[in-house]
Amino acid sequence: MKFRVVFALAALIAATTAAPAAELNFKPINGNGIYAVGEKVGWLVTPAPGATTKALYTYTIRSNGSAEIGKGTLDLSKGGGEIAVTLDKPGMVYVTIDRAPVAGPTPEEAAKINTKLKAVVTKKDKALKPIFAKYPDLCLISEPCAATPAVTGLPPIQSHLAIVGAAVAPSKIAPSAPAPADFDAFWAGKLAELAKVPVNPVLTEIPAPLPGIKFYKVKLDSLNSHVQGYLAVPDKKGPFPAMIQYQWAGVYALIPWNCASRAQQGWLCLNVDSHDMAPDSATGAPLDYPAVGNTSRETSYFLNMYLRDTRALDWVRSLPEWNKKTVVVTGTSMGGHQSLVTAGLNPGKVTAVVVNEPSGGDTQAALKGRLPAFPNWAVTNPAVAEASSYFDTANFAPKITAPTVAAIGFIDTVCPPASILSAVNRIPAPHEIIPMPESEHNNYTPDKQAAWLQRSEEIFATLLHGGTFVPDETIAK
DSSP states (O other), X not given: OHHHHHHHHHHHHHHTXXXXXXXXXXXXXXXXXXXXXXXXXXXXXXXXXXXXXXXXXXXXXXXXXXXXXXXXXXXXXXXOEEEEEOOSSSEEEEEEEEEOOOOOOOHHHHHHHHHHHHHHHHHHOGGGHHHHXXXXXXXXXXXXXXXXXXXXXXXXXXGSSEEEEXXXXXXXXXXXXXXXXXXXXXXXXXXXXXXXXXXXXXXXXXXXXXXXXXXXXXXXXXXXXXXXXXXXXXXXXXXXXXXXXXXXXSOOOOOXXXXXXXHHHTOEEEEEOSSSSOTTOSOSSOTTGGGTTTTOTTTOHHHHHHHHHHHHHHHHHHOTTEEEEEEEEEEETHHHHHHHHHHHHSTTSOSEEEEESOOOOOTTXXXXXXXXXXXXXXXXXXXXXXXXXXXXXXXXXXXXXXXXXXXXXXXXXXXXXXXXXHHHTTOOSOEEEEEETTOOSTTTOGXXXXXXXXXXXXXXXXXXXXXXXXXXXXXXO
């Protein structure tokens, strides 16, 4: 099992050395993709080795994934070109590249071609003649007498020939809106209500998916709901460092292997379902849960989710198997989102925060011309905008006391980099940024996640063996 993990990691690391697109190579002017305000941000563009390229390409440059700030044409007939822009304030640069459109036949020419083509086909197979008569608008060529069918169901990264991204003064990117004046008081009140609810833990031992561990389904009482998930404990003498895994977005059954594999390594591991539903169930929560109750802080679906996350943390810290020293909260996307919130709600109770492309930041981004992040609350509704501020990771970040690492995809459109930086930049504790210039969201470009995989495993190994995680603050500063 360990060999499989190492091999997969090595394969992903090797994959990141490939060109962003099979047709073109992009060489950043700054190798790490990070620039200062006023500095030229750009890429040298050349045909990929062995690729048959078109001469002309178009590109569009956007700031923070939204506002268009430039566009142009690349002529690679002589071998190379450049995309460049400057920003006069901190932000992210997002560039899409496509082949320049090639002129096709006029509608009249296409109709003539189609008529001639039908005649040729009918001559070869007379049985087609009545079919063509029945469907006179049938077009045997793709354009312009029939539009090319739209490709649906593809992630954003595949809708362009290539996408590249860069950061300008990333440590200076701030939230679009301030925290509500009563933010701290609101959450202090909710935590006080939660504390009055008895935990009433119910553990049901079930067959372990891996040897050398004990495995349980867990159910805990929380305020107006229940924490549910899997607990994995090494089947040997403890105590052990603890890892709490929070889940990415969606409604699905949890993967038992996620915590089981960590327990094999020596972790006391709790995998928390984002919903009040059994961990082995794929149903039990509304698929549109981000929109549920989103016009009020009192009814938002995320209120009970955040409180369940804190209840899970407190319960793990009460277990006799815990070593009373190390608690790591971790997750990807909405799992990273919940990790940041939990660390902010519980200063001093978390040892490290290790997150990948976390959602939930800069909830009012769309009102300031930035690409918003999941949960994509409809903040044009003033009530939704106001409520969202009570659930914005950027407003929990100032309370985080644990060293933190966050991986950021520079071309991520699900959790745009500016939304993540708006939160991480507010963390007063030492924090580290893992830049992934070629990465969209993790499920769209899994081959571009090597930097996250490698660094997170290094941190986990350090903490597992009693070491101290010291963030590399080179980019964060």
